[in-house]
Amino acid sequence: MPQLSVEPLAFAEGEGLVCALTVDDGPHGADTERLLDGLAARDIRAVFAVIGEQIQAPGGEDLLLRTVSDGHLLCNHSTSFADMGRWDADAVRADMLDNLQSIHQAVGDDVPVPFWRAPNGSWGVTAAVAVELGMQPLAVVNTIEDWVEQDPEVLATxxxxxxxxxEIVLVHDGGGERSGTVAALLRVIDERLAAGWSFTLPRGFGKLAGR
Structure with missing residues (x-):
């Protein structure tokens, strides 16, 4: 595990044409399943930032277990979609620990959760608490506003x-219907692979997935 920093990590492992894929707000039914199928077919690993409410929804634990089995890394993304930017440290810590409990209940206590990402990019004291709990804050950058738009052509652009x-890039597989995101993402991934790109993991964390 690399040394942790309260500065959210925004960079990908490797040099040149590399990018680290991060996926927020799941697991979420068929959208997550299609995304996992597509990444497996392309031998790509990503970071999945997961929400406790989504894990506890029907089918959520099974999807999370598959996510780990496929070699992806996990990120604690809170128990809900609440804005935590003004919460005090005790409230933040309690929520993080509750979500870690949900994660480990699904996948086992030995599975690492190396990252934290603040819902809505509203950090407050959450980055400092995450580091205290052994999680690296993961930056909210290079978004595509797929929470307001699901036209695959628009999202691909x-x-x-x-x-x-x-750098890292951020898309969503949960928080609503995300079929457009998945379709656009797999299309653009194929374009980038054909152009010689590689999809890695956030800088310093590749070895956690054997990369």
Missing amino acids: RLRRAIRPG
Whole structure:
């Protein structure tokens, strides 16, 4: 495990045409399943930032177990979609620990959860508490506004701009219907792979997935 920093991590492992894929707000039914199928077919690992309410929904634990079995890394994304930016440290810590409990109930206590990402990018004291609990804050950058738009053509255009060498990119598989996101993402991934890109993990954490 690399040394942790309260500065949210925004960079990808490797040099040159590399990008780290991060996926928020799941697990979420068929959208997550299709995304996992697509990533498995392309031998790509990503970070999945998961919500406790989604894990506890029907089918959520099974999807999370598959996510781990497929070699992806997990990120604590809170128990709900609440804005935690003004919460005090005790409230933040309690929520993080509750979500870790939900995660480990599904996948086992030995599965690491190396990252934290604040819902809505509203950090407050959450980054400091995450580091205290052994999680690296993961930056909210290179978004495609797929929480307000699900036209695959529009999202593909936004992804082509958002996928930048050496950085992470953020998409969503939950928080609503995300079939457009999945379709656009797999399309643009294929374009980038054909152009010689690699999809890695956040800088310093590749070894956790054997990469």
